Structure formats: structure tokens, C-alpha cells
Amino acid sequence: MSPVPGNSPQLQSLQGNQACALGAIAAGCRLFAGYPITPSSEIAERMSKELPRVDGVFVQMEDEIASMAACLGGSLGGVKSMTATSGPGFSLKQENIGYGIQAEIPCVVINVMRGGPSTGMPTRPAQGDVMQARWGTHGDHPIIVLTPSSVQEIYQQTIQAFNFSETYRIPVIVLYDEAIGHLVDTVELPDPKDIETTDRKWATGPAEDYLPYAPDKDGIPPMPRPGDGYRTHTTGLTHLETGFPTQVPDDVTRVTSRLLDKIENHRDEIEQYELLSCGDADILIVAFGITARASERAVNMARDKGIKAGLLRPVTLWPFPEKALQELAGHAKHVLVPEMNAGQLILEIERLCAGSVPVSGINRFDGETIKPNEVLAKIEELNNG
């Protein structure tokens, strides 16, 4: 059932990937370009069914690269666009994600993580793309990465991803693991009129002397819509406010800094996280996705045993909620980072804690999720010091 015609909250039993598709439709996505890849294919399948009903377009492109390109092309045309993939496909999309960042094109990329490297374990969950999501494309660039940890949150965060991408004119990555993607859960689909959706700022005013990349006070330039008379140039080359390339060092510094700052300066609006029992926590757990769910259980089990454990669950993985972490870590005796990789998020936590508190990890990369007991055992170990 499409969420669009409904008029009151509905309860539906949905798979994570399907919730993602419905969230996209609710957010106003009207173009999906994709390529089949396990474990994200259900998103494309659901989109192919939903989009024609809302006069949108679904297209299965010839490869992952083309999907990303078509997604950006659709957005350049003024239509909210999305693509979905998994690790290997995400690697292929990276160059065009970089293009989207450089040319400031809103769009949403879903990456349902599976075991890697390379083809790895297509049907097994992993959280190995933490760094690829941040640094996958070359050069200095900003990025927004959202990590839902439940089916309900996939729905909401997909909408949020569109809103962020439209607001900040940037590709937004929704990063979740196969375990959540294939999880079936009861989801409350809100009344469409209660869903907040954001549209990008469109250029208005005279076309003469219009500068497509001249930012407003918020650092974000309004976007010219083809056909509105602005006739601008879009390029992946480092470009001036005019849209045309430059290699003058001062200019490059100015425009690239603006690109980085437009996310950096809006951290307060972008950063989202959830805290559980953090007020007096000696042991601070930092976890996202399916691992956060196991950690939540472990924290509750530890509290039952009188251990002061707490959980910081970043919803925006990038930019990472730095202040929140630093504040909590300042009061904690240990920071524990369980993640389904050989240690990626922990690098960022260690950087932020900068030696002020010991940081340790729980790492699995065998295609199995981290279980609450494993987290609890580590909590107890740290508590016993």
C-alpha cells in the first residue's frame, strides 16, 4: 500500500528496505535509478512499483555508475532522486558521488552494507563501509551519512536524508547493514500531511549577473532550475561562483572552504544522536545500526547488574556528533566501540577522545552480528578493570 493516499497513521509490517522505499516516496522522491545488488535490491523493486503511481520514474540502469549518474541527472533537472546499492556498487558510485558533492547536487544514496572486501559476503551483514561512506570519493569533501537502526528509523531517516540533501545541496548517504535492511518490523507510517519535507532553494530573481554558486548567508547557493532562464554551467571541475572552472589558489581555497563549511557550520542542525542512560555512565558505549540495538540491550542488562553503562547512538554518522561524545567521554572511565568491522568508527572516537579516556572496541567481521552478551561481557570486563 502506498503511503501517499492515506490520511492517518497506518501500521504496517514492513521490511527495512521496503520502508526505505516508502520513506523516499513520502519525502517526494520521484526518480529512482538503480542496479540490482544484494542486499539492497528490494528498495529498487519497491520503487519500481511505487513510482509510477505518483507519476515518478523508475529506471534500472546498465550499471552502478550509470545509476548514480542518472540519479544526479534527475536531480539536476529538479526532481528529487535516489539510488540504492551495497558495498561493491557503492565503490563504483564514488566518482559520481564526488561529482554530486562538487557540483552541489541534492540526492540520496542508500548503502545496505554487506561483508567485504570485494564481493565478500553478499548476504551477510557488516558495518565495513564507515570510512568508505566518509572518504570513498577522492579529495577533500563534506558528506552527510545517516545510520538508522530500526525499520521505523529507516523510513524516517530516508525522509530526513532527502531533507538534508535538499537543504544543503549535497548527496546524503543512508548507511545501514543487511541485518536491518532485511529486518521485518511493524512500522507506523505517519499521515502524509504530518511528514515534514524540505525542497531545495530555487534561484529566483533576474537572470542577468546571476551567479549559480554564490551562497546565501547560510553558505548554500540557491539552485537554478533548467528552463527557468538562468542557463548555467554545471561542472565537476573546481569552479568559481560563476560555475566556471578556476585554478587560482586563492579562489580554490575560497570555494572549497565554502563547500566544507556549508556542512561544518551547520553541524548543530545536522548532528543527531540518541542517548541511553548516559547521565552517570562510567562506561560509554558508542554504536550504530544493528550493533546499537545489541548495545542497548547490553546497557540495560548492565544497569540491572548495577554497572553504570550508557549508550551514545549516532544517527548522523558523519558529521559525527563530536561535542556530545567529548562531553560524555569527559565523565566516563571507558569508551567502548562495538562495530561489525575490524575497527573503523573507533578511529574517529579515539581521535576525538585524544587520549583523555581509554577506548576499546568489539570487532566482528565474520558475517555475524554482535550479540548483547558479547557487549555485556566486555562491559563487565571493563568494569572489573
Next chain:
Amino acid sequence: MVESAMPLKIRQKSVDGARDEFEIRDYLRLDLFPHFLCPGCGHGIALRALLWAIHDLDIEKDQLAIVSGIGCSGRLSAYVDANTFHTTHGRPLAFAAGLKLARPDLHVIVITGDGDCLAIGGNHLIHAARRNLDITCIMMNNEVYGMTGGQVSPTTSLDRFTTTTPMGNQEPGFDACALAKGAGATFVGREVTLQTTALKNLMQEGLVHKGFSFVEVISDCTEIYGRKNDLGSSPEMVLSQKRSVLPRFDGTAVDKPFRAGNWETGILSRQERPEYYSAYRAHCHKVLGK
């Protein structure tokens, strides 16, 4: 939902009556000139032909989208006063597909090169041809990667010297038009820059065609390829194009080139097949009972 662009019509011009003259400067971003192409580069001639065709078809600049890839050809889009997109290497057809699907009201033209279109972007070409979206793809074939300094490309002729074939190229090249036709392109043509008016007419036919049209332009890389292979000065190179082509009209002529290896020019294939976006939309409406 956005309506598809109005079909284009080729204007019948009176022979001696007043005709509104094509002024290329009306279609250029003049403050970017002179352009960055080398002296004698055929791409400039091809760009003129394209803008001329656009002028004669009365395409509004606001409704015109030019999508290009990377390379010498990729830079051309920047010089056109329209909605222009200089995308990533090999991907302009994929960007254009998204753009056209989102905005069927725009006239979407892709400018690409032999390396961009046939090597790194080969997959996109064959699928764009198969899908038959209403996009016109202008492929400038100069047989070389010029921007990167003159490396061998998928269309480099046998025994030609490039910076990566210092002993002469031994790889066979693509016949891009045969490739596009084989992949299902519903309009395929080839012309040389020397025949500017014929090239313009061919592009015009391609633009009018509803569906995917592929136009290969035989263009000279004078400074890098010509020099390395001793192909003569710019005027000599452009003149010699005559020797390597055989004009052909709309697939009706049975003539074959006199010499083996000569390119046939003209409209090489034209067929009717449902345009992708219209067909998709109509079919969805039918199934959904809209």
C-alpha cells in the same frame, strides 16, 4: 508530471526570401572566448554545426540541455549559452538519461568523444541506444585522447602513432555507427567537419528524430594526432577528410566506398521504435488504469 518536449520540425526555407541569419554569437558564452581548443581543432567546426542546427530548429536556449563528458569534447558544453552540464568521464549519456527522464520537456543533447563514448562510456552508449530515450548523442571522433596528451583510443586507425602506441597502433578500432546501430539506435549518422552544411543537416535530422539518435562527427585533432602522424597542416587535414569518406543518403544509396576502410557518411540508419519515456509513461498509465 512534466509534459514531453514539443516535436521539432525542420523549417522549410525560401531560397531567396528573407531568412533570419544564424549568428553563432547568440548561442555562445562570449566572455569565455577564445575557447581552449588547439588551432585547427575540428571540434569547433562541429560545435558551430550543432548550434546552427539548434538555431534552425528554433530550440529555445532555456529548453536546451547540453550534457558532456570529459576530454576535449567535454569542454564544449561550457561555451554554449544553455543549461550545460560537464559531467564525469564516460557518463554523460547516463546523466542525460536521468535528466531527460526527470525533464522530458527539455531538449537533451550529449556531446561526447571517441574515448568518452566508446571506451569508458561504451556500456552507456549501447544501453542508451537500446533504451531509445529521446536524446541526441553527438560523438566527436578524432581518433585520439587529446586532453591527456594523445593516447591511443578505441577508434585510432591501424599503425597510427600515439603516445601509448610509440610503434604504431595494432589494435583494431570500433565502427561507432555500426555499434550504435547494432545496439538498437533508431537514428545513426556520420559526417565530416569539412562538410559543415551536411553535418548541420544531419544533426538537425538527428535532433528531430524521436528517440535515441547517434551522430558521429569525424573531427581533426591537428596539433597532437595530426602532428605525430605527419598528417599535414590544419587545412590539409580537413581537406583530406574528403578522401576518407563516401557520402550516403538515408540508407538508399547502394554505393560502397571505393577504398576499403573508408567511412560512409550521411544518415546510415533510421527506424521507428517507441521512445522510452513516452512508452513507459503510457504503459504505466494503462496498467494503473489512469
Next chain:
Amino acid sequence: MNAKKKSAKSVVAVSGPTNVLIVGVGGQGVIMVSKILARLSQMQGLQVKQSEVHGMAKRGGSVFSHIRFGEEVWSPTIPMGEADVVLGLEWAEGLRWLRYLKPGSGTFISDTKRIVPPFSCRDRHHDALHGYAHHTVAEIVKQVPSAYAPNATGMAIELGNERVANTILLGVLSTVMDFPAEDWLQVLPEFVPPKTLETNLKAFEAGRHWTTQPPVPEVQEQAVPQPQAPMRRQVSLEITGEWCKSCDICVKMCPERCLALDDHQIVELVKPNACTGCRVCEWLCPDFVIAVHVDVVPLEAVSADTTTEVRI
């Protein structure tokens, strides 16, 4: 337009052979007309010699045929100034051979049909004067002792077949020769395609009838179309020097060779009067340096040079 001026007597020579020169362009039937005339002469028991040139003409080229008949004929060709009749199937061809006509007594018969060859204008400037005959029909009729200039092709079209114009002229010719009309009508079917015989007979009669019409003093002075107010192309080459990269394409490709690179290797117009405004330079300039602007203006408004250069 047509005109005639009858001579009092038959053209058939009193002594020596009678010379008839039949001229036209390929495809009009020059050879057929000469064969008919030759056959007729034979029927009168005369010696006939015919000499024709048509091999190179094919369709549209110049064709001529000499016919000489009399008691005794030796040479097959007619010396200049000795033709008793010049029969032109095309106006300019008729005029071309006019000097072969016997001064003072020759008869000139010609269709006023104009077939202007494409190469009659070697000047590529707009509306330049072409080299086709400029004399009006009246001017010619005035010059010649005896002249018949019917609009035979126009009459033939009225009869339903443009190709019988030659038979109409044959009809005209028959009125100035002594041969009996029945003989002409007897010979005609031997040479025309059977399907067109009826039209040809009508055409022959129409030609004869035309000569019996009262002379046309009211020669319609419908002048050969001449450029009344001569117009010329005024071309200006707009040259954006800063964009020129000296590739030399325009210089070498200009059909009139009117461009050159200056001391700074920038294109300039060096032969302004040779430029025809053909735009080859504009089309082939990869750098959009040259813009050709063409105006068609009255000749007197043209500046000293037909083409001017505007430097930007």
C-alpha cells in the same frame, strides 16, 4: 514574344546549292529536322549533303546541322555568310549562327525559347549579369532581311507536347521553301514517333498558319529580363582577431583566395573584391573568428570594395 518579317520570294537558291543551317541544343530535334529536310530534297530529285555535330552535345549542349541541296553539291559544309536559312531551335543558338546567314537575302527562323546554360554566368556575385544573349527579338528581326521568330515552344505546349516545337518551326520553314506542302506531310510520318504523329501534324499546320497571320508590327517589346536596378551583394567580414589561432584553414579553403594571415598571424581580408560571401571561411573556422554578413543592395550603394572587413 514573337516577331516576323517576310521576304518576298522563296529562299531556294537560283543557282548553286541551297544552304540551310539547323541549330539548337541537344534533345530538341535538330537532327530529326535535318533528316526531314534532306529527305524532302531527295524527293525533289536534288543532291543533298548533310553534316552535323552532335557527338559532344548530349542533352543540353550545342548541336548544329548543315544541309546543302541543289542540282550539284560538292562540299558538305556551309561557308560563313552563305546560309540561305538559319533555323534555330533555341534563341541563343540561333543568334550564335546568325553570322552564317547570307547578307541581304538570308532567312532567319528561330524559336524564342531561351535555354540558359548554367555556365553562362561565371561571376559568382549575386545577380551578376550572365553571358546569355541580351538582344531582344525585335532587335534581331530588325537586323535581318527576313526573319521569323515564333514562340514555338509556347505554341507546342499549347498543343500539349513541348517537344513538337521543332515541327512548328518546320511548318514555318515550309512556307519559305518551294517544296509542295503535300511532300512535307508525306515525309513527316517517316521521322516522327507514330504516337505523336497527330500532334506533329497539328504542329506543322500551326507553324504554317502562324506565318499567314498578319505581320506583327506590335512587337511586344518584352525585354529580355535584365537587371533593371542592378543589385549586388554587400558583404562584410566581421573578424574577431583575438580569437584567431592562425590555423590557416580559412586562408587555404577560401575558393576565391581572398584571405591571408597578417604579420601577427591573424586572418585578414586581402582581396575584398574577390569575396563572394560564400561563407566557407565562416563555416570552417574552428574558432568562430569570422562572421559573414551579407546584404543585397543596389549596385550604386555598394562601397568601393564589394566586401569590407570589420575588425573587432
